[in-house]
Amino acid sequence: MPELPEVETIIRGLRQLIKGKNIIEVIIQEEKLIEYPEPDQFKQELANKLIIDITRRGKYILFKLQSEKILVFHLRMTGKLLVKARKEDYDKYTYIIFKLEGEQDLRFISVRKFSRVYLVDQNCLEEAGSLDNLGPEPLAKNFQPEDFQEKFQNRTAKIKSLLLKQDFIAGLGNIYADEALFRAGISPLRKANTLTDEEIEKLYYAIREILCLAIKYCGTTFSDYADASGEAGNFQNKLQVYQHEGEECPLCKSKIVREKISGRSSFYCPRCQQ
DNA sequence: CGAGGTACCTGACAGC
DNA sequence: TGCTGTCAGGTACCTC
Numbered sequence: 001m002p003e004l005p006e007v008e009t010i011i012r013g014l015r016q017l018i019k020g021k022n023i024i025e026v027i028i029q030e031e032k033l034i035e036y037p038e039p040d041q042f043k044q045e046l047a048n049k050l051i052i053d054i055t056r057r058g059k060y061i062l063f064k065l066q067s068e069k070i071l072v073f074h075l076r077m078t079g080k081l082l083v084k085a086r087k088e089d090y091d092k093y094t095y096i097i098f099k100l101e102g103e104q105d106l107r108f109i110s111v112r113k114f115s116r117v118y119l120v121d122q123n124c125l126e127e128a129g130s131l132d133n134l135g136p137e138p139l140a141k142n143f144q145p146e147d148f149q150e151k152f153q154n155r156t157a158k159i160k161s162l163l164l165k166q167d168f169i170a171g172l173g174n175i176y177a178d179e180a181l182f183r184a185g186i187s188p189l190r191k192a193n194t195l196t197d198e199e200i201e202k203l204y205y206a207i208r209e210i211l212c213l214a215i216k217y218c219g220t221t222f223s224d225y226a227d228a229s230g231e232a233g234n235f236q237n238k239l240q241v242y243q244h245e246g247e248e249c250p251l252c253k254s255k256i257v258r259e260k261i262s263g264r265s266s267f268y269c270p271r272c273q274q
Numbered sequence: 275c276g277a278g279g280t281a282c283c284t285g286a287c288a289g290c
Numbered sequence: 291t292g293c294t295g296t297c298a299g300g301t302a303c304c305t306c
Contacts, residue, residue, distance in 0.1 A: 001299040032282095059300080076300045078284080093284090112283040114300065130301080157276055166301085173299055222299070223286080242299095262277065265297085 001077050001224050004138070004171030005214035006233065007059050010081060013228030014054045014061075014106075017083040022101040023049050023065075030095035033108065035116045036127045042119050045069060046098070058134045058170030072118040072128040073108070078224050079115030082107045111224065134170040138207050145201045152192045152200055159195065159203075160188030161262040172207065175220055175242045178267050180207045182241045187273040188259075188266045213238070241267040 002010065026046050031039045050066035061081065063071035073081060078093075086105050090097070096108040096117065108117060118128040125132040135151075136143045148169075155162060162168050163177040172180070181188050183206035186199055195203070219225060219233030222243075226232055240250050245258035249269035257270050 003299065006299075074300085076282095077298070079300095110283090111285070112298090112300095114282065116301095155275085161276080164300090175299060220299075225299070263279085264300095 001079065002059065002075050002219065003173035003176050004056075004059060004211055005176070005217075005235065006219035006225050006227075007056050007061060007075070007171075008215050009218045009227045009233065010075075011054050011056045011061055014081065014083070017228055018051055018100060018104070018106060019054060021051055023047070023051065023098050024101060025099040027097040027099065028095075029097070030113065032113060033095050033110060033115055033117055035129065036118045036120060042117075045119055046071065057131060057137065058166055059173070060128070060131050060134075068122055069119050070122055070125075070128075072120060072131060074116050074129060075110070076112075076114035076116065078111040080107075080109040080224070080226055081228055082109060082226070082230055083228050084230075130166060133167050135166060135168045137170055138172070139211060145204045148204045149197050149200045152195060155192035157192055158188065158261055159186060159190050159192050160264075160266055162192050163207075164262070164264065169207070171211070174264050174266075175239065176207075176210055176214065178242045179210045179239060181273060182268060183210055185272055185274070187270075188261055188268050241269060243267065 023046050026043045028039055028043060034042050052064045052066055055062045059074060061073040065071060083104050084107055085103055093109050093111045094107045095110060098106040100106060120127040136147060151168060160177055163172050180203065184203040186203060214220065214235045217233060217235040217238060218227060220235040221232035222236060241256050244256045244267055247256050249256055249272055252271050254269055254271040256267055258265055258267050
């Protein structure tokens with residue numbers, strides 16, 4: 001479900017709510033969500049560990065602990081991390097509960113059970129899915145237009161498909177890839193190596209702008225997404241093309257088109273995006 | 275490398 | 291009501 005702006009909103013909330021707290025105990029309702037290590041070891045190694053800080057890399061959420069280990073979450077499609085009072089009832093999709101010092105717990109929720117959690121050594125990130133294999137962080141200061149331009153060499157894939165590849169650029173998903181391409185005026189069907197340097201630079205800024213704006217509005221909620229306190233996002237009202245099939249393009253009033261590109265619904269204006 | 279398919283899961287919604 | 295099909299913010303893995 002969540003892309004970079006949603007994940008960023010979640011970690012900001014988590015930092016406010018539980019940074020500096022101790023994990024007392026882990027209660028596992030569904031072992032499937034623990035990718036590494038074995039559930040027993042996962043539980044043992046987390047008992048009595050202090051949460052030093054909570055950060056993000058791409059769509060991964062990283063808990064730095066007072067130990068050599070990092071607790072890593074990936075929410076995939078329907079995952080949530082909610083901080084709730086211990087006395088509040090669990091919903092039926094609460095699969096792992098991290099009991100914290102005080103009256104609150106961290107709950108790992110995932111309707112479709114696609115979400116994953118890993119407890120890995122700081123120097124051994126390859127145990128955490130593709131975390132070790134992510135492309136550049138689009139909002140990083142040291143990520144420059146030239147770095148982006150270089151990555152387009154010899155890439156013949158459609159630009160939309162490439163933007164979704166996390167080892168190409170980290171953090172974009174289906175919504176913000178479409179919105180960034182619209183802002184840049186580039187068709188999602190264009191082959192990457194046909195973009196001019198000027199177009200790539202335009203796309204670079206479109207990506208940074210759309211992500212910053214979406215973070216400012218605390219992300220996009222269609223149905224599931226919620227931040228660490230359970231609040232929905234506000235960016236769904238600001239989307240210009242995503243989920244706007246058949247509606248007027250905000251720039252030229254042409255009808256917005258929907259088309260499958262590498263298996264994902266893509267929305268674009270056939271007139272503004274060439 | 276790129277494209278297309280399948281798989282993982284569950285729920286919402288449209289259409290009959 | 292209830293069945294069937296399609297869709298969903300993601301990613302891994304497979305084959306051609």
